[in-house]
Structure formats: C-alpha cells, structure tokens
Amino acid sequence: MSIDFWRQLKLEAENLKNSEPLLSSYVHTCILAHHNFETALGFILSNKLADTVMSSLTIKEIFEQCYLMHPEIAEAAMVDIQAVFNRDPAVTSNLTVLLNFKGFQAIQVHRLANQLWKTGRKDLALFIQSRNSEAFSVDIHPAAHIGQGVMFDHATGIVVGETAVIDDNVSIMQSVTLGGTGNEAGDRHPKIREGVMIGAGAKILGNITIGEGVKVGAGSVVLNDVPAHVTVAGIPAKIVGKPTCQKPCETMQQNILED
The missing domain is CATH 1.10.3130.10 (serine acetyltransferase, domain 1)
Structure with missing residues (x-):
C-alpha cells in the first residue's frame, strides 16, 4: 500500500x-x-x-x-x-x-x-x-494506546490519559476527555472499542469500557461501562437509543435524536 x-x-x-x-x-x-x-x-x-x-x-x-x-x-x-x-x-x-x-x-x-x-x-x-x-x-499521555484508522476531528482540547486505550476505527470530536476520576494509581482511564464515535465535549472518566459501535452524544459525561451498539447521552450519560449503523465512527451522524 x-x-x-x-x-x-x-x-x-x-x-x-x-x-x-x-x-x-x-x-x-x-x-x-x-x-x-x-x-x-x-x-x-x-x-x-x-x-x-x-x-x-x-x-x-x-x-x-x-x-x-x-x-x-x-x-x-x-x-x-x-x-x-x-x-x-x-x-x-x-x-x-x-x-x-x-x-x-x-x-x-x-x-x-x-x-x-x-x-x-x-x-x-x-x-x-x-x-x-x-x-x-x-494532550495525550505517551503511554496511552491508540489504534489505527483513528480520527480526531478538529481536535482542539482533546485529552487522553495514561492508561487509556483507543482501539482501531474510532472517531473523536473536539474537547473530549478520556480521563480519570481522581488521583488514584494504576489502570484508571477509559477503554474505547472499535467503531465508536464520541461527540464534541464529551467526558469519559474512569477505568470503564465503551463497547463496540457506541455513539456518545456531545457534552455527555460517561461514568460507567457502556454495552456495545447503543447511543448514550446526558449527565450522567444514559442509554437513549441505538445507532442506525454498526460503526458510528464512519458515518459521523452526531444527532442522537435520529437513533
């Protein structure tokens, strides 16, 4: 190639x-x-x-x-x-x-x-x-893992913590934080699985997993694990629907009301 x-x-x-x-x-x-x-x-x-x-x-x-x-x-x-x-x-x-x-x-x-x-x-x-x-x-800690086929759209203000994992084929909008919940040591940052799209300004905090094909609505605060192929939004984030495709990272459809 x-x-x-x-x-x-x-x-x-x-x-x-x-x-x-x-x-x-x-x-x-x-x-x-x-x-x-x-x-x-x-x-x-x-x-x-x-x-x-x-x-x-x-x-x-x-x-x-x-x-x-x-x-x-x-x-x-x-x-x-x-x-x-x-x-x-x-x-x-x-x-x-x-x-x-x-x-x-x-x-x-x-x-x-x-x-x-x-x-x-x-x-x-x-x-x-x-x-x-x-x-x-x-701001990405050097130890964080980022797969391939990853898109940071606009990118300004993205923060990725030390033990965060971003799998292949993920799209992340501006001002997103993949952070911890305090000053605890060890594995303390989110794991973002394949196909996920994270909307602008979303905060995903703690050692939690965002399952494959999830859509995270703009401005959401996610504090718990999210199962695969659902849409979450709100503060704190809750399941509000299901994406219309298997990989929201590809379609970039950010309107959660369509799900």
Whole structure:
C-alpha cells in the first residue's frame, strides 16, 4: 500500500503546485523533495514541533529512526489519513489531511512519543508530548494506546490519559476527555472499542469500557461501562437509543435524536 499511497500523494502535490502557485515552494519542500512517505511525514511533523531549543533537524532524525525501526507506525499513519478522507466531507484529498489537519498530525506525534515511552526513553517521550500539546492543543499521555484508522476531528482540547486505550476505527470530536476520576494509581482511564464515535465535549472518566459501535452524544459525561451498539447521552450519560449503523465512527451522524 505504501508505494501506491505515496504515488497518489505526489500526484496530488503536483496538482496543488500547479493550481496554487503561492503554495508551490511549500508543497515541494514538504512532499516533492522527499523520496518516500516516511521522510515527508517526519519532515512535516518535525517542523511543527521544533522550537528555539530543539531544532527541526534533531526531531526529524528521531522520527526517521522510529519509522525505520517500526514501519508499522508509518503504515498506521496512512490508514489514519484514509479514515479522515472517508469520514470528513470537507476533505477532497489525502494531501490536505497530511499537510493541514492537526488532529491527524497530533496522533502521529503521539505514535512517536508512545514508541519512545515503550523503549524506556520516558523523558524524551514526555518532551514530545509537551510539544504536541503546545503545537496542536491535544494532550495525550505517551503511554496511552491508540489504534489505527483513528480520527480526531478538529481536535482542539482533546485529552487522553495514561492508561487509556483507543482501539482501531474510532472517531473523536473536539474537547473530549478520556480521563480519570481522581488521583488514584494504576489502570484508571477509559477503554474505547472499535467503531465508536464520541461527540464534541464529551467526558469519559474512569477505568470503564465503551463497547463496540457506541455513539456518545456531545457534552455527555460517561461514568460507567457502556454495552456495545447503543447511543448514550446526558449527565450522567444514559442509554437513549441505538445507532442506525454498526460503526458510528464512519458515518459521523452526531444527532442522537435520529437513533
């Protein structure tokens, strides 16, 4: 998939370069000057994260080493791009997601932090987390697990705690918190199963499980386990219906009154 995907991205980059001359140099530097998807992605993300102390070149080398040792991380990024392309009607190209969507970018930065955390480089992982929060307004603990095909739509204000798990194929809107209920130690954050869609501003708190195919209404506060394939809403959240599809993450239908 990676070769075909990269060819498609370069084609989209050429089209953008020709249609918008003011972006020509930018597109060339970010996409066309690179020989594969991994180096382009590392370049884009490192320039987003760099500050006056940590240079983009240093961060880029960390990304490239990560992608070299763990190619599945770059593969997950491609799946994430396609998920956004398929779910967001405002998106007209894969390139748009790669260059401009901070929710996608924040997830990819987290993948690096997570890999650093798992290999014992926790201080560097926390630095990457901090820069991720400052650059994208998304705060994900490096230990949190995020699957592939995950979409953070708009993304501003999303918080994901240390022991949270987000399975494959999940969509999360802005200002969502996957948090704890206090200062307890151990496994204390939510587990979000495949196919779930979490509406804007929802708070899911504690070591609870949100079952497959669940829809969480905007602004809800979820404090207990939720069984698969139901719609929950309210404070505290209660079952109010059943989604009209198996995977609400794909249809992104947020109106709970339709369920």
